[in-house]
Amino acid sequence: MALITAYWGLDGMIILMTLIITAYLYMTRKFKYWKKRGILEITPIPFFGNFKECLLQKKAPAYFLKDIYDEMKDLPYVGFYVLDKPFLLVRNRELVKNILVKDFSYFSDRYNTADPIDRIGYANLFFIRNPAWKVIRTKLTPFFTSGKMKKMFDLMLICVKNLDEYLDALELEGNGKTIEVRELTAKFATDIIGSTAYGLDVNSFKDPNAEFRKYGKMIFQYDTYRAFEMLAIFFLPTLVRLTRIKMFGKEPTDFMRKVFWETLTQRMKSGLKRNDLVDILLELKNNNNDNDLKDFTFDGDDLLAQAASFFSAGFETSSTTTTFALYELAMQPEIQNALRKEIFEALEKSNGKITYDMVWSLPYLDMVMSETLRMYPPLGYINRMANQTYKVPEFNLVIEKGTPCYISMLGLHYDPEYFPNPNKFDPERFNEENKRNRPSCVYFPFGEGPHACIGNRFGLLQTKLTLLKILSKCEVTLCKETLVPVVIDPKGAMTVPLDEFDGDVLTAQAVTFFSAGFDTSAGLIVFTLYELALHLDIQNTLRKEIHQALNNSDGKITYDVIMSLPYMDMVVSETLRKYPPLGFLNRKTMETYQIPNFNLVLEKDTPVYIPMLALHYDPEYFPNPEKFDPERFNEENKRNMPSCVYFPFGDGPHACIGNRFALLLIKLALIKMLNKYEVTPCEKTMIPMIIDPALSLTGPLNSVIYLNMRKANTD
Numbered sequence: 001m002a003l004i005t006a007y008w009g010l011d012g013m014i015i016l017m018t019l020i021i022t023a024y025l026y027m028t029r030k031f032k033y034w035k036k037r038g039i040l041e042i043t044p045i046p047f048f049g050n051f052k053e054c055l056l057q058k059k060a061p062a063y064f065l066k067d068i069y070d071e072m073k074d075l076p077y078v079g080f081y082v083l084d085k086p087f088l089l090v091r092n093r094e095l096v097k098n099i100l101v102k103d104f105s106y107f108s109d110r111y112n113t114a115d116p117i118d119r120i121g122y123a124n125l126f127f128i129r130n131p132a133w134k135v136i137r138t139k140l141t142p143f144f145t146s147g148k149m150k151k152m153f154d155l156m157l158i159c160v161k162n163l164d165e166y167l168d169a170l171e172l173e174g175n176g177k178t179i180e181v182r183e184l185t186a187k188f189a190t191d192i193i194g195s196t197a198y199g200l201d202v203n204s205f206k207d208p209n210a211e212f213r214k215y216g217k218m219i220f221q222y223d224t225y226r227a228f229e230m231l232a233i234f235f236l237p238t239l240v241r242l243t244r245i246k247m248f249g250k251e252p253t254d255f256m257r258k259v260f261w262e263t264l265t266q267r268m269k270s271g272l273k274r275n276d277l278v279d280i281l282l283e284l285k286n287n288n289n290d291n292d293l294k295d296f297t298f299d300g301d302d303l304l305a306q307a308a309s310f311f312s313a314g315f316e317t318s319s320t321t322t323t324f325a326l327y328e329l330a331m332q333p334e335i336q337n338a339l340r341k342e343i344f345e346a347l348e349k350s351n352g353k354i355t356y357d358m359v360w361s362l363p364y365l366d367m368v369m370s371e372t373l374r375m376y377p378p379l380g381y382i383n384r385m386a387n388q389t390y391k392v393p394e395f396n397l398v399i400e401k402g403t404p405c406y407i408s409m410l411g412l413h414y415d416p417e418y419f420p421n422p423n424k425f426d427p428e429r430f431n432e433e434n435k436r437n438r439p440s441c442v443y444f445p446f447g448e449g450p451h452a453c454i455g456n457r458f459g460l461l462q463t464k465l466t467l468l469k470i471l472s473k474c475e476v477t478l479c480k481e482t483l484v485p486v487v488i489d490p491k492g493a494m495t496v497p498l499d500e501f502d503g504d505v506l507t508a509q510a511v512t513f514f515s516a517g518f519d520t521s522a523g524l525i526v527f528t529l530y531e532l533a534l535h536l537d538i539q540n541t542l543r544k545e546i547h548q549a550l551n552n553s554d555g556k557i558t559y560d561v562i563m564s565l566p567y568m569d570m571v572v573s574e575t576l577r578k579y580p581p582l583g584f585l586n587r588k589t590m591e592t593y594q595i596p597n598f599n600l601v602l603e604k605d606t607p608v609y610i611p612m613l614a615l616h617y618d619p620e621y622f623p624n625p626e627k628f629d630p631e632r633f634n635e636e637n638k639r640n641m642p643s644c645v646y647f648p649f650g651d652g653p654h655a656c657i658g659n660r661f662a663l664l665l666i667k668l669a670l671i672k673m674l675n676k677y678e679v680t681p682c683e684k685t686m687i688p689m690i691i692d693p694a695l696s697l698t699g700p701l702n703s704v705i706y707l708n709m710r711k712a713n714t715d
C-alpha cells in the first residue's frame, strides 16, 4: 500500500503533477496584472514571462527592451513580465522625464540591487539605495569638479605617453598591422583609472601581465554562468539574495581589496595628497558626520565598494565606447578624415601639445563621440523602482509601490522619429542646429536626472583623449578579421562587441556572416565579370574610367577613388538587378493588417513574400529585362525610376545592414582585377547563364563560371 493509491508509481505521478500544477499556478498568478489595469501587456509564457530569450542568453537585455520599444510604436508604456514579476517599459519621453527628473522623489532608487552580504556590490553607488545613496553621491561628487579633472588630466597625459610609446613600438608604417582594438583601448583605460582613482602607475602596455588589466578583464569576461549572474543582478534581485550572487568574482574582489587597503594605508602614513579617489575616500573614512546611516559604514568593504565601482565602471565603458568609435571610423573613412583634419589643425596650433582645453574644444570630435554613444551606449537601458505609489499625470496609469520601471535608451536612440535612418552612423545629427532642434529626453547615454552617471565628464574626457591620441598617429581601416556588421554579445549586461564565436547561437551567427559576407559579394563579383566578358564595350568603358581615376590618384586606391566612379556604380547596380543574391524578401504580419486602398486584410502571422526578381525583370520598369544594360542606372534613368521596384539589398528597417560594405568590397575587387586584366568568354563559359535551382542564393549552375583572363592593355 502506497501513500495515496495502491501503487508507488501512481503516487509518484500524482505528487509530481501536483508540484507542477502548483508551480504553474504560482508562476502565473500575477499574469494579466497589466491587462486588468487596462494597460497593454506582452503575452507572457509560464515560468519565463517574456524573458525567455534573455534567460537562454540569445538576446542581450538591452536589445530585448529595444525590441519591445520598437514593436509598441505609439504606446506610451507597455507591461511585460520577468519570470512572474510585472515590469513596466516606459516609452513616452514626457513620462521618461517625469520618472528620471521631475518626480525623482518617487523613483529615487534603481530596481537592481546586490545581496546585502556582498558589501562591495551592495554598497557601491550604482546599487545602494536611499538614504545612503544621497549621502555617498554628495560626498563623491567633488571627485569630478573641473579643478580636479584638470589635475587628473595631467595624470592621464602620463598614460598617453605609455600609449604613444606602445604605438611607436608597433611600427605601423606602410601597410600597418592588424590590432585587437578593444584590448588596446582597455589597457589604456585601465592605466588611466588605475592612476586617477588608485594613484598607481599600472602601465599595462609595458607589462602584459599587469594585474589591474588581468582582474579588470575577469570582471567583464562572461561565461554562461557569470552572464546569468549579471542578468539576475539587473533584473532578478530576489534571486540574487537567495542564491548569494556576488557582484564581482572572488579573485577580482581579493585583488581590489588588497590594492585599495595597501594604498590607503600608505597614504595615511605618508600624508601625501594626490587629488585622486583614494584621497576622497580617506577623507570620508576620517571625517564623516553621518554615523546614523543604517545601510552604510564609512569603512571596510563599504569604502572599497566605491573604488571598485569607479574601477569597473571607469574602464569598461570608456574602452568599449572608443572601440566602437574606431570601428565606425574605419567603416567610414570620409568621417575619419574629417576628424583627423580637425585633430591635426588643433595640434598644429598648440605645437603638438595635447591640452585639457583642446580635448573639449573640438566640435567634430564631440559629434563623433555623441553619435558613437547614440548607437552603442554602454548601458542600453535605465531602470528605476517606484518607492511609493505614483499616479502618472495626464495618463490613466497608477504605478504601484515596488514596480520596476525600465526605459529603453537604445529604443529611443534608434527611434526614427528622433533619429531618421537610425542605423546610419552620422555625426551630423549632433551639429549645433540638430542638437537644438531635438526634443529632450530622447538621447541620454549617461542617464538623466540625479541618478545620472557621476563619471560623465570623466568618461568623455577619457574617450575623447584616447581617440584624439590614436587618430593623431594612426589611420584605422577594416581588416579581414573585422566583424562586419558588428555583433553585440548577447551575454553582455553592457553593450559590448562579441569577442569570439562559441555555442550554437554564435555558430549560426558565424555561418550567416560567412555566407552573407562571402557568397553574396563574391557571387556578385563573378556575375559582373561574366557580363563584362560578354559585353566587351561595357568592360572597356569601365576600365577606362578606372585607369583615369587611378592616374589622378597616382595609382593609389582610396575610399574616395572607389566611390567616385559613376560608371562602376552603374555596372554593379545592373548586375544587382539581374542577379540579386536573394531573389525575394519575406516578412510576417505582427498583427492583423488592413492593406490601405485594397480590399484585403492580412491576419496576424501571415507570411508575406515579395518577389524581388520579378520586379527587377518587370518590362514595365526595366524594358528588355534580359539585356545587361548599365545605362538603366544613369542619373536620369535613376531619377525617373519609380520607387520600390529595385531593391537588391531589401528596403526599410530590415534592409541589409552590410549594404555599403558589400558595395565597397565588390567595387574594390573589380578595380583590382579590371585595372590589369581583361575577361572574355571561353569554351566552357555557360551562355546563357543558368541559375542553379538547388541554391538558396542566386548562383550559377554548379557554382562555377569559367572565363578567360589575360593582361589588359594599360594605355
Ligand code: HEM
Residues within 6 Å of the ligand: 125, 126, 137, 309, 310, 311, 313, 314, 315, 317, 318, 321, 373, 377, 378, 379, 382, 383, 445, 446, 447, 448, 449, 450, 451, 452, 453, 454, 455, 456, 458, 459, 460, 463
Ligand atoms: C563613456 C563612459 C560612460 C558611460 C556612457 C556611462 C553611462 C552610465 C549610465 C547610463 C549610468 C546610469 C544612469 C542612470 O541610471 O540614469 C551610469 C551610472 C554610473 N556611472 Fe557611468 N558611464 C560612463 C563612465 C563612467 C566612469 C568613467 C565612471 C567612474 C569613474 C562611472 C561611474 C558611474 C557610477 C558610480 C554610476 C552610478 C551613479 C548613481 O547612481 O548615482 N561611469 N553610467
